[in-house]
Amino acid sequence: MWRELDVVQRTGSTNSDLVARAAGGGRGLGEGVVLVAEEQSAARGRLDRKWVAPARSGLFFSVSLRPGDAGVPMERWGWLPLLTGVAVATGLARAGGVDTALKWPNDVLVTVGGEERKAGGILAEAAGDEGVVVGVGVNVSLRAEELPVPTAGSLGLAGAVSTDRDPLLRAVLRGLEDWYGRWRAVGGDAGACGLQEAYAAGCATLGRVVRAELPGDRALVGEAVAVDGDGRLVLATEAGVQEPVGAGDIVHLRAAG
16 A cells, blocks of 8 residues: 655654645655654644654654545544554554554553553545545654653653564564455445454553543533544433533543442
8 A cells, every 4th residue: 555655864744744735736645655754843733733753762753644535434534543543553463562542532541661652643634635644753862851841751661572663664564454354445444444442452541531622612521432434433421311422522530439
């Protein structure tokens, strides 16, 4: 699937580079392009948050996908960050020998000193009418003194048996190709291809009491009980209702009693 892979020493954001390429001019942007950076000066997470990491300390890359070309309805594209999360978590576990978990919707967690830490994040952005660019950032070899915030982690700090970025990247891309192919083949039906079940199995958010910080300065507290067929997190609230959350920041409060 990966027909073109470029590695650059430094750029602002691999996502921004591929989105700009999709917007017109140059070689255009088809499916299967991978852009890897040794360092990013303007890396972004969700809600335009900055992602800061020293050069050559992690995996920083973006891929181009065109699910519309395969007839996947746009309303199912919201599964792409979750699909990528499954591929990243399983790839890092296999190649790095480190336990990983997923925090809905787009964080990769590791355990450092008995505490959950964020080691990676995923950002999906529209690229033209039929395309999506998905960016991945993973802290691989960062030492404690290099972490941008105390709640961050890295594969190295989590006891990974390997922090060689080459096999880690290969494992993630293999997993992404596999899951994307399965999902695309069934028209983006996450239940039919097993993606919904796989995501739920690796999601540390499920079974926890969480606070969802929603658009419009609203908040919702409840137990995360499921990820539905649209990729939304379903919260069971104290009012006795189940409410799906499609977008928002999730704060893990405690394990469900």
